[in-house]
Amino acid sequence: MLLAFGVYALARCLILGLNQTNMDNRFAFGLWIFLDLTVIALGAGAFFTGFLLYILRRHELKSVINSAVVIGFICYSGAILLLMVDVGQPLRAWFTFWYPNVHSMLTEVTFCITCYLMVLAIEYVPVILKNRKLRYIPSFLCFEFELHKLMYVLAGVGTFLSFFHQGSLGGLYGVMQARPFAYREGFFIWPSTFFLFIASAMAAGPSFLVLTTMLVEKISGKRLVEHSVLSLLGKISGMILIVYVFLKSLDTMVWINHTSPSAGVEAYRYYQWQPFGSWILFAEIVLFGLAPALILMNKSKREDMRWLVSAAALVCSGIALNRFVLTIQTLSLPSLPFDPFLSYSPSWQESAAFLAVVAYGVLIYSFSYRYLPLFPQERDLEASHVSH
Amino acid sequence: MFPTNFGFTWTPGVMFFLGAFYTVLLVVLTTVSMSFYRAWQSKRTANVDSLRWKEEFHDLPKYDRHCRHEFTGEFRERVCENTFDCRSCQMHGTVVALRTDTADIGEEQYGMSIPADRLYHRGHTWVRTEGRGEYTIGLDDLGTRMIGKADSMALPEVGSKLTANGPGWWATRSGIDVRVLAPMDGVVTAVGTAADDWVLKIRNEHADLRHLLEPREAGPWILREMERLQLAMTEDGMAASLADGGVPSEDLPKSCPKANWPSVWGQMFLES
Amino acid sequence: MSAVKQGKSRYGMVIDLDLCTGCGACMVSCASENNVPPAQKGTTERTGLTWMRVAKAENGLPFPESRGVFFPVLCQQCGTHTPCVAVCPQQAVDVDPETGVVGQMAERCLGCRYCMVACPYHARYFNWNDPVWPAGMEKTLNPAVATRMRGVVEKCNFCHGRLQAAKAKAAAEGRRDLHPGEYVPACVEACPAGAMVFGDLNERTSDVAQAAADPQAFRLLEKLGTGTKVYYKSRHDWVRRMGRDGKEA
Numbered sequence: 001m002l003l004a005f006g007v008y009a010l011a012r013c014l015i016l017g018l019n020q021t022n023m024d025n026r027f028a029f030g031l032w033i034f035l036d037l038t039v040i041a042l043g044a045g046a047f048f049t050g051f052l053l054y055i056l057r058r059h060e061l062k063s064v065i066n067s068a069v070v071i072g073f074i075c076y077s078g079a080i081l082l083l084m085v086d087v088g089q090p091l092r093a094w095f096t097f098w099y100p101n102v103h104s105m106l107t108e109v110t111f112c113i114t115c116y117l118m119v120l121a122i123e124y125v126p127v128i129l130k131n132r133k134l135r136y137i138p139s140f141l142c143f144e145f146e147l148h149k150l151m152y153v154l155a156g157v158g159t160f161l162s163f164f165h166q167g168s169l170g171g172l173y174g175v176m177q178a179r180p181f182a183y184r185e186g187f188f189i190w191p192s193t194f195f196l197f198i199a200s201a202m203a204a205g206p207s208f209l210v211l212t213t214m215l216v217e218k219i220s221g222k223r224l225v226e227h228s229v230l231s232l233l234g235k236i237s238g239m240i241l242i243v244y245v246f247l248k249s250l251d252t253m254v255w256i257n258h259t260s261p262s263a264g265v266e267a268y269r270y271y272q273w274q275p276f277g278s279w280i281l282f283a284e285i286v287l288f289g290l291a292p293a294l295i296l297m298n299k300s301k302r303e304d305m306r307w308l309v310s311a312a313a314l315v316c317s318g319i320a321l322n323r324f325v326l327t328i329q330t331l332s333l334p335s336l337p338f339d340p341f342l343s344y345s346p347s348w349q350e351s352a353a354f355l356a357v358v359a360y361g362v363l364i365y366s367f368s369y370r371y372l373p374l375f376p377q378e379r380d381l382e383a384s385h386v387s388h
Numbered sequence: 389m390f391p392t393n394f395g396f397t398w399t400p401g402v403m404f405f406l407g408a409f410y411t412v413l414l415v416v417l418t419t420v421s422m423s424f425y426r427a428w429q430s431k432r433t434a435n436v437d438s439l440r441w442k443e444e445f446h447d448l449p450k451y452d453r454h455c456r457h458e459f460t461g462e463f464r465e466r467v468c469e470n471t472f473d474c475r476s477c478q479m480h481g482t483v484v485a486l487r488t489d490t491a492d493i494g495e496e497q498y499g500m501s502i503p504a505d506r507l508y509h510r511g512h513t514w515v516r517t518e519g520r521g522e523y524t525i526g527l528d529d530l531g532t533r534m535i536g537k538a539d540s541m542a543l544p545e546v547g548s549k550l551t552a553n554g555p556g557w558w559a560t561r562s563g564i565d566v567r568v569l570a571p572m573d574g575v576v577t578a579v580g581t582a583a584d585d586w587v588l589k590i591r592n593e594h595a596d597l598r599h600l601l602e603p604r605e606a607g608p609w610i611l612r613e614m615e616r617l618q619l620a621m622t623e624d625g626m627a628a629s630l631a632d633g634g635v636p637s638e639d640l641p642k643s644c645p646k647a648n649w650p651s652v653w654g655q656m657f658l659e660s
Numbered sequence: 661m662s663a664v665k666q667g668k669s670r671y672g673m674v675i676d677l678d679l680c681t682g683c684g685a686c687m688v689s690c691a692s693e694n695n696v697p698p699a700q701k702g703t704t705e706r707t708g709l710t711w712m713r714v715a716k717a718e719n720g721l722p723f724p725e726s727r728g729v730f731f732p733v734l735c736q737q738c739g740t741h742t743p744c745v746a747v748c749p750q751q752a753v754d755v756d757p758e759t760g761v762v763g764q765m766a767e768r769c770l771g772c773r774y775c776m777v778a779c780p781y782h783a784r785y786f787n788w789n790d791p792v793w794p795a796g797m798e799k800t801l802n803p804a805v806a807t808r809m810r811g812v813v814e815k816c817n818f819c820h821g822r823l824q825a826a827k828a829k830a831a832a833e834g835r836r837d838l839h840p841g842e843y844v845p846a847c848v849e850a851c852p853a854g855a856m857v858f859g860d861l862n863e864r865t866s867d868v869a870q871a872a873a874d875p876q877a878f879r880l881l882e883k884l885g886t887g888t889k890v891y892y893k894s895r896h897d898w899v900r901r902m903g904r905d906g907k908e909a
Contacts, residue, residue: 017810018771019788024706026782028773088771088786088811095750095768098389102401106749106774111409119416130447132659136555138436142427145439149426153419157412178743178780178884264883264905335780336880337902338717338731342706376447395751 003363006356009349013085022347027331031346032086035354036079037169037323040113041197042316043079045205046072046120047155047162052236054155060232063225063377066127067216068209070368073120074361080117082357105171112165119158123151127372163198170197173326180263181270182330184255192251193326199244204319206233207292207312214309216369224375231302237315238296245289252281273341276329284325288318437554441569445471445553448658452616456510456601457483459608472510472553474599484598497607498614499636501529507600508609511569511658513556513587515600521593525556525571526586530613534656535559535566536639543579543588550574550590552599557587561641566653572597613656620652670739670760671818672861672889673848674871675732677899679855680714682730687712689850690734692800693819695807697791709785711735711816712847719898729899731892732856734847735783735816736880737762740887744775744784760861760889761818769812776813780881781888784815818858819845840866861889878904 013020023030049068053061084090096110128134129144167190173182174191184191210230217224256267271278292314301307332342368374389406390396430439445453455466456474462483474480495503502508506516512531516524527535542558542565550556556570574590601609614636621644637643653659690696690712699708712734719727738744739760745753752768753775755761776784790810793801801807804821808814826843830836840859848856859868871877877891878900892903 017789018786019702019707023773024704024788025708025776025785026706028776028786086772088773088813089769089809092750092768092770095752095770098393099395099750099768100389100402100405101748101751102399102405104747104749104774106747106772108405110749111405115409115412115416122416122420130443135440135444138431139427141436141440141443142431142434143423145443146426146430147420147423150419150423153415157415157419161412172747172774175746176743176778177741178778178881178886180884262883264881331777335906336715336733336782337906338715339782373447377449 003356003359006352006354006359009352010085010356012349013353014090018086018088020347020349022344022350024344026342027328027344029327029331030344031350031354032082034324034327036082036086037327038320039075040079040169041166041201041204041319041323042208043072043075043205044162044166044201045209046075046123047116047158048202048205049209049233050123050151050155051159054152055159058232060226060229063229063375064209064213064233066372066374066376067213068205069120069123069127070365070372070374071209071212073117073124074364076113076117076120078357078361080113081360082353085353105168105175108168109165109172112161112168116158116161116165119154119161122147123154123158126151127368127374130373131371162201166201167194167198170194173330176330177263179330179335180260180265181333182326183259183263184251185259192247192254196244196248196251199240199247200319200322203237203240203244204316206237207315209233210237210308210312211316214305216365220369222378223381224378226377226381227303227305229377230305230308234296234302234308234312237312238293238302241289241293241315242297245285245293248285248289252285270329270333273333276325276332280321280325280329284318284321288314288321292318435551435554437551440555441551441553442471444659452655452658454612455479456605456609459612460605461608472599475552475596480598498611500610500614502603502606502610504603507571507597507602508606509569509571509600510609511553511556511571512613512656513568513571515571515597516586517597518589521591521595522577523572523574523590523592523595524586525588525590526580527568530610530617530636531568531657533636533638533640534617534653535561536641537561539563541587544576546576546579548576550576550588562649564650564653566657567659568657571600617652617656620655621647668758668760668862669860670862670889671859672737672760672868672872672891673818673845674857674868674874674877674891674893676855676857676871677729677731677892677894678896679853680730680732680851681853682714682716683852684714685850685852686732686847686856687714689846690816693802693805693822693846695801695805697789697793697807698797700789700792703789707788709787709814711783711785711814717899717902719902727896727898729894729896731880731903732847733781733783733880734890735762735818736781736886736888736890737818738886738888740885743778743780743886747774747778749774759818759823761820761823762815763817763820764813764815766806766808766812766814771811771813773813780884780886784813786813787811816845822846876900880904881906 021030045068049061049065052058053065084093087093096107100107100111126144126147129140134140170193171190174184174186174193176182184193186192186194210233213225213230260267268278270276271281292311295301295307295311301311328344332344334341391398396402450467453468455463455468457463457480458466470477495501506514508514508528512528512534514526514528518524538559538561540560542560544550544557550570550573552570552572554570556568558565558567560566572590572592572595574592574595576588577591578589580587617636641649687710691710694711696709696711712732715731715733717729717731719725721727737760739755742755742762745755745762749772750768750770752765752770753762756763771786773786776786787808787810791807802821804825822845823843826838830838830842840863844858848858857868857871859866861869861872863869871893872891874893876895877893879888879891880903882904883906894900
């Protein structure tokens with residue numbers, strides 16, 4: 001139902017034009033871009049779990065890799081779907097490939113995400129081919145078997161691509177010299193936001209996996225993954241988050257004391273506009289960054305599922321907040337001296353379109369859950385659960 | 389994108405960027421093509437059924453993979469590391485050589501009929517040696533009770549090749565297909581009817597049956613299987629219907645319709 | 661005066677804010693020259709197409725010290741680290757090396773709006789609607805300028821059609837160079853107060869180059885280092901400070 005309504009909203013945008021949204025010339029990026037960035041960051045669990053499993057050989061993660069790949073596939077395909085509606089002329093999307101501008105971060109994003117979606121689709125295929133009925137077709141079986149042997153190549157490629165596109169998504173904002181709120185100094189050709197986005201995506205990915213797995217466990221009423229694996233994911237998330245919080249604090253200090261003033265704006269001035277007071281910076285770094293990191297680094301808290309889930313939720317919200325700040329807050333702040341502070345709220349078409357994507361995601365996931373072996377540990381856990 | 393495009397310039401940035409992109413594409417395409425090629429090769433040359441079994445075995449939960457020597461008390465606890473193929477297992481060879489017990493046991497153990505003239509496969513089939521390379525295959529007592537009165541059976545054709553631990557035949561019950569594993573390698577020479585108590589007749593001049601359970605091993609194994617069955621049926625909240633020491637009914641799906649039979653069959657017939 | 665013209669011009673503009681009355685004639689002439697479609701129902705001031713846009717600024721002081729000024733804002737034709745050129749994923753914008761004009765190719769634009777986010781002057785406008793001219797109004801269309809379709813970004817290009825026309829006229833007369841004043845954008849031509857001066861900034865003796873060198877001239881948000889070619893001029897300190905540094909008075 002939700003899907004149908006959302007598809008209707010999407011169709012309206014495609015047919016009638018983007019005037020259906022509440023975006024305007026000042027808020028050229030709106031809800032969709034912010035959500036695209038967030039879901040791509042959350043979908044980072046796919047590449048990172050793949051990297052940990054196939055390259056670093058953390059074999060415990062075998063029980064979540066299938067679910068991670070499906071989630072990643074959903075996140076990326078959903079983001080691209082939404083992007084195609086967001087853009088004014090979706091049929092011209094191939095122009096970026098034909099006339100790429102190598103100086104633009106957006107070109108990098110386009111190339112990388114397209115390649116990565118391809119890789120994810122290829123990684124999803126073995127999961128599909130493990131379906132009970134499809135398994136008996138000899139060519140499918142052999143193909144799945146051989147592809148699985150080479151999975152580490154794909155995992156490596158996926159990691160390489162993810163590194164770049166997660167970073168470039170950050171770079172989108174960091175390179176904007178003309179928007180001192182977003183602009184950051186960099187290392188070589190990449191602004192600091194490039195590296196910060198990669199780190200935050202690596203932290204968000206495992207947390208999101210924890211959240212989705214617990215949600216599916218709750219809905220299905222079955223134990224699907226050994227909780228020690230989830231705790232491991234939480235620990236990894238926590239470790240990276242600590243590094244991220246440290247780097248981000250460093251970056252913020254540099255920005256406040258050097259980068260922003262040299263563009264002519266003292267940093268405190270950004271936070272004079274309500275509702276985006278300085279609490280937002282504090283919330284992003286401390287409340288949604290440091291706090292869950294400390295929780296996740298604490299072993300006893302990590303093993304308590306309630307703490308783990310709460311911390312994971314905080315991490316994911318923090319990532320969302322970070323994307324929000326760079327998208328919406330950047331645009332609402334005045335640039336020219338006679339600009340007012342602007343506000344924006346999404347139209348129903350925008351929200352409905354996003355919810356359509358969520359519904360699409362849920363559909364694919366439940367389809368996979370029903371017909372494909374997403375959780376190999378499921379039977380083991382059931383048996384041990386019932387017999388004790 | 390290509391040097392022939394209008395406006396293309398050979399700057400280092402362009403070369404690096406497009407170079408990286410083309411390299412990635414190449415790597416991905418190569419990987420997929422290699423998989424295709426190897427798959428095509430292995431389909432032609434390798435035994436697909438044994439490949440499939442190896443994959444399925446690894447997807448089985450640990451609980452379903454215990455070694456046969458655990459049932460006989462020869463090991464306290466051991467998980468099979470050889471995809472149930474005792475023919476190539478070193479441990480099996482060593483243990484069997486150390487066996488001394490040759491006592492006879494009866495035809496019935498723990499309430500199940502376990503005739504002594506045949507060998508048993510963990511997928512609930514039995515093999516009887518007829519001599520001169522001929523063998524008969526059937527479904528064991530517990531297997532028959534678990535499927536009950538099948539709606540139909542999809543049996544392999546005469547002349548088709550079977551692989552040990554590969555698919556043997558399919559029985560359909562209430563619209564669900566249950567896959568029964570073939571217990572040994574061989575060529576099908578005859579197919580049983582509903583009236584026969586056997587299912588297939590096989591010919592194999594050089595059969596190796598070491599992976600099959602002897603009747604005295606089959607007893608403890610059946611006991612364990614009944615425990616597993618009870619567990620499988622209890623999973624979905626259905627109360628335990630097999631009292632300890634009691635005998636499962638002749639047609640379990642009929643007497644316990646509420647259990648999640650596809651799941652139970654999957655577990656008991658070793659389908660992941 | 662250089663005897664040999666390099667062939668590279670840098671067209672720029674100086675707008676005298678003390679003369680600007682805020683009448684908006686520049687806005688109207690721009691729209692009419694460049695085939696900007698009329699605003700449709702539901703268009704707000706934030707979704708309209710106004711390549712030239714007059715904004716009002718005030719010094720923030722209470723009466724009787726309150727003062728106001730009108731800033732006609734158009735594409736500033738950034739020459740250094742042009743933000744929109746750097747970020748366009750398919751190179752649909754570029755800085756013309758011959759004229760310094762930042763040109764937008766509507767046919768290549770994907771409508772991703774990254775350039776709009778990057779532009780600090782808010783000089784880029786997106787076609788949120790399909791362009792519709794009411795019956796009869798199509799007669800006002802300028803045949804020298806292409807219309808744009810829905811879903812692409814557009815902006816001021818210093819009336820490129822007029823440059824082409826001027827060059828064609830000069831070529832017909834056997835000249836390679838344009839006389840000063842032969843090529844002026846519509847806004848400059850229309851301004852009743854004569855507040856706008858246009859020309860080649862590279863031409864040191866031109867009016868515009870001399871006006872730009874005036875100590876009272878400034879550029880918007882100069883600290884961003886965008887190297888814009890649109891200068892503003894005011895004898896009022898607060899106006900200069902506001903425009904250059906982006907600070908309110």
